[in-house]
Amino acid sequence: METAINQLDERTDQATRQMLQKVVERKAKYDHLKEWHLVIMWLVVFLSFAYVIFVYYQFYLPYSYSFASVFSVYINHPFNLYSMVTLIGFYGYMVLLQQKRDKAEKEYHALRCEIIDKSKDLWKKEDEWKNRHHVFNMMKKNYDINLFHENK
Template sequence: METAIIELDHRTDQATRQMLQKVVDKKRKFDKLKLGHLYVMWAVVIASFLYLLLLYKNVMEPYSYSFEAMFSAFVHLPFNMYMLVFIVALYGFMNVLKEKREKADKEFNALRCEIIDKSKDLWKKEEEWKNRHLVYEMMKKTFDVNLYHENK
């Protein structure tokens, strides 16, 4: 458990700290998938651009006089097939990461909204209710988790 969450001893009970820890874990998973998706997306863009540039320089420019000559030059080099398969596979992996990212985002926001909805039950005592803003501020500053509003 995170030290910042453990230090909330008098402001929260054990169950609330566990819920806060789960939200932090879901946020980290979402951030990791978001960054991975971004890297793979840029890899697809750069690889596609470089491959098309290479294709233009090696196939289209020298054999532009005939489509048959261009097609023959394209098929003749096995590198073209490997590169094409690599880019398509990278694009598919990017889509898989996007789906995982969206799923992680939904799980994170569902748990965050659940904490917001149950805030009256989690901070039952009057003093805990008055100090809950300190917990919210700590979660926002330390982990970038907004517990003030359900909307992002």
């Protein structure tokens, strides 16, 4: 368990700490997938751009007098098959990461909203209710998780 969550002595009970820990874990998973999706997306963009430049200078410029000759030379070059398979593979991986990222984001926000909705049950006593903003501020400061409002 995170040390900042563990140090919430009288302000929270063990179940609330577990919920806070889970929301931190889901946020970390979401951030990780978001970062990897961005890296792979830029890799796909860069490789696609480089491949188009390669095709333009290697096949189009020397054989631009005839579409049939450009197509024939393009098909006969073995590098093109490997390049297209690599680009399609990276694009598929990017789409897969986007789906995983979206799923992780939904799980994270669902748990975050559940904590917000159940805050009256989690901090039942009057003094706990008055001190819950300390927990919310700690979560915002340490983990960038906003528990004050349901909106992102």
